[in-house]
Amino acid sequence: MPVRKAVIPAAGLGTRFLPATKAQAKEMIPIIDKPAVQYIVEEAVEAGLTDVLFISGRSKRAIEDHFDRSPELEASLSASGKTAQLAEVIAIAELAYVHSVRQPEARGLGHAISFAERHVGNEPFVVMLGDDLMLDATVLKQMVAAHEVHGCSVVALKRIPGPSISAYGCVAINGYTDDGFAKITELVEKPPFASAPSDLAIMGRYLFTPSIFAKIAATPPGRGNEIQITDAMTLLLADEPILGVVFDEGRYDVGNKPDFLRATVEFALMRDDLGPDFELYLRDLLASRPPRS
């Protein structure tokens, strides 16, 4: 069955980005002129998905509004002849079929994903974490391709050397399939560096077979007393293989301030309308500043 549905957990409070997130959803914080969550939805669409479900919480209405039509704004843009902007705001509402469901209390990522069961039904689906912004859809496309061939669940993996591994789900692998996907043998949520099974960290892109829902339901609270998706995947691994797409470049943790800045600068440099002038500005700025001692 083709992968059509993306699930985007978006019920978090965004405490890492206070005060910006005091009265607004962290997913709506823009990278330049586009809310972070729009990049995620565009990535899903680029990978061939057509349906997006937000697992949302209180004060997240702006996300739903962003992907809906906006008659007053459209009428105003139309009346003032701003045809390019008019086309752009209409196109956002036509990116995908967008739905949302509320997670009444936040009890971990696995718990959040369990709220997608009714909408997803008996289909494979993708989970995309809003804090993990990707440069493009290359990794997600590879995950979908891996599922098409192998029919199993697939996660995105990146090597994270050193103690930072303990901020992630970590996996052990036993070699690669002939077509280059890592064969996962063990998963641990946020292990201490000393006992991490490898330096391969789970990044915020998952493709699950629907069997994951029964495994989430059978998962007891784990790290931080939360229902961890990594623990549910350990249960899944007892029944089905899980593969990994290992990638290197092009991921930004935009819930983290230095990475948010890096994404903003690098995305601006890549843009035709902003890049050339912004690059000159950056070069002048840095040349005019004495190096930090």
Ligand code: G1P
């Ligand atoms: C979550 C997962 C973790 C994964 C990470 C990727 O952690 O629990 O396994 O490695 O996302 O960003 P969080 O960052 O939500 O604490």
